[in-house]
Amino acid sequence: MIHAITYGSLIGSGILPIQIAREQPISSSRLDLVVFDKQINGQFYQSNLLPKAAIEVKGGAYGNRNALHDEISSNGYCADMDKLEKEALKGVESWFICIDMPELGRSINLNRIADIYAQCKSRHISFAYYCQGEDSFFNAPTDTKESYEKVNLSNSYGSDTPVQSILNIDNPAFITMCNELLKINGHEANTVAALYQLFRDANFGVQQLSLETYFSFAKTNGSRMHDRPDMVIFNQHFDGKFNLYKGGNKNCSNDAHKMAHINTIFEVKGSALMNKKGDSARLKIYLDDITKLQNWQNMASKNGSKDLKAYFICLDGRKKSLHNSAIEEMVNKSSNVSIVYIGNERIEVFP
Structure with a gap:
C-alpha cells in the first residue's frame, strides 16, 4: 500500500x-x-x-x-x-x-x-x-x-464508479496505461502499481484500494500463507481498515467488516520473467490465476459476499500476442471472472 x-x-x-x-x-x-x-x-x-x-x-x-x-x-x-x-x-x-x-x-x-x-x-x-x-x-x-x-489531512471520499467503465477500451486513461505498460519490462509490481494508479486517478480513494490484502478465512491449504488478491477495491464508504485484526487484537478478526464492503478483486500477470515464456507455459499460469480468483469468489460467498466481482489482468509484453485459441480457452474457462488482455497486437476486455 x-x-x-x-x-x-x-x-x-x-x-x-x-x-x-x-x-x-x-x-x-x-x-x-x-x-x-x-x-x-x-x-x-x-x-x-x-x-x-x-x-x-x-x-x-x-x-x-x-x-x-x-x-x-x-x-x-x-x-x-x-x-x-x-x-x-x-x-x-x-x-x-x-x-x-x-x-x-x-x-x-x-x-x-x-x-x-x-x-x-x-x-x-x-x-x-x-x-x-x-x-x-x-x-x-x-x-x-x-x-x-x-500534511493536508483532506478527506478522501472515494468512488463507486463501476469498474467496467474504468477497464474499458473506450476509456482513454485505460488505453494510456496499457500503452505505458507495454513499454515496461521489469517486475510484476510495476503492473500492479500502474493499475492502482489508474483507479486513484479515477478518484477512487486510498481508503478503498488495497494491495495484497490478508483475510483470515483465505489461508492456503496446508500452509500458514494466505491467498491474497493482488488488488482489492472496497466500496466508496470503506474506512481503510485493511489489516487482519481490529486494533491488533488477534481475537477480533476484521474479515466481516471487510467482506461487508468488498467490491472487486484482481489478479495480475505481467513481468520480464513472463515475457520469456511461450504460449503454453503462459496459458497454464493464466489459467491457474483465473482458478485462484474463482476459488476466492467461492470463499467470499461463504463469508458474506455473494456477488464479488473479479478481474484477471494479463500483460503480454512480447511482440507477438497470445494465440487466438489460447485466449479463447482462457475466456471459456473464466466463468464469473472478467479478463483484460494487454498485448502489442491487441488490447481486449472480456467482461
Whole structure:
C-alpha cells in the first residue's frame, strides 16, 4: 500500500511510469522503488544504468503487529539502510521512509526519530517519518536541514464508479496505461502499481484500494500463507481498515467488516520473467490465476459476499500476442471472472 502511494506521489511530481521501477534489483539487492532518467524507457530488467533515486519504505501491519516494531532496532538501525547506503555512495539520492500505525501501537517516538535520523545521516541517506493521523511529518533530506512539514489531512471520499467503465477500451486513461505498460519490462509490481494508479486517478480513494490484502478465512491449504488478491477495491464508504485484526487484537478478526464492503478483486500477470515464456507455459499460469480468483469468489460467498466481482489482468509484453485459441480457452474457462488482455497486437476486455 505505502509503496503504491509513494509511486503515485512520484507520478504526481511529473516522473513518468517508464522511469519508476518497483522491486528493482540493484547492487545484488532488491529496492522498493528506483527512479531512472527517461533514457531507461521502461527497460528495467537487468539494467546497468545508474539510478537517479532509490527508496525503501517501512510501515504497515505484520499480522497483529506494527511492522516498525519488527524492522527497526532499538538504536534506530534497519537492514534496508545498508542497501540504500550502497547507492548513496554512488551519488544516488537515497530515501528511507517510515510510516507509523498508531492503531497497532505507535512504534517511533521523538527519541527514536532522532536515532533513525542519526543512522541515516551517517550513511548519507535522506529520511522521512510520518505517523498516521498527525498534521505534520519529519523530513530530513541530506542536502538541507531537517524540519517538520505540514500534511493536508483532506478527506478522501472515494468512488463507486463501476469498474467496467474504468477497464474499458473506450476509456482513454485505460488505453494510456496499457500503452505505458507495454513499454515496461521489469517486475510484476510495476503492473500492479500502474493499475492502482489508474483507479486513484479515477478518484477512487486510498481508503478503498488495497494491495495484497490478508483475510483470515483465505489461508492456503496446508500452509500458514494466505491467498491474497493482488488488488482489492472496497466500496466508496470503506474506512481503510485493511489489516487482519481490529486494533491488533488477534481475537477480533476484521474479515466481516471487510467482506461487508468488498467490491472487486484482481489478479495480475505481467513481468520480464513472463515475457520469456511461450504460449503454453503462459496459458497454464493464466489459467491457474483465473482458478485462484474463482476459488476466492467461492470463499467470499461463504463469508458474506455473494456477488464479488473479479478481474484477471494479463500483460503480454512480447511482440507477438497470445494465440487466438489460447485466449479463447482462457475466456471459456473464466466463468464469473472478467479478463483484460494487454498485448502489442491487441488490447481486449472480456467482461
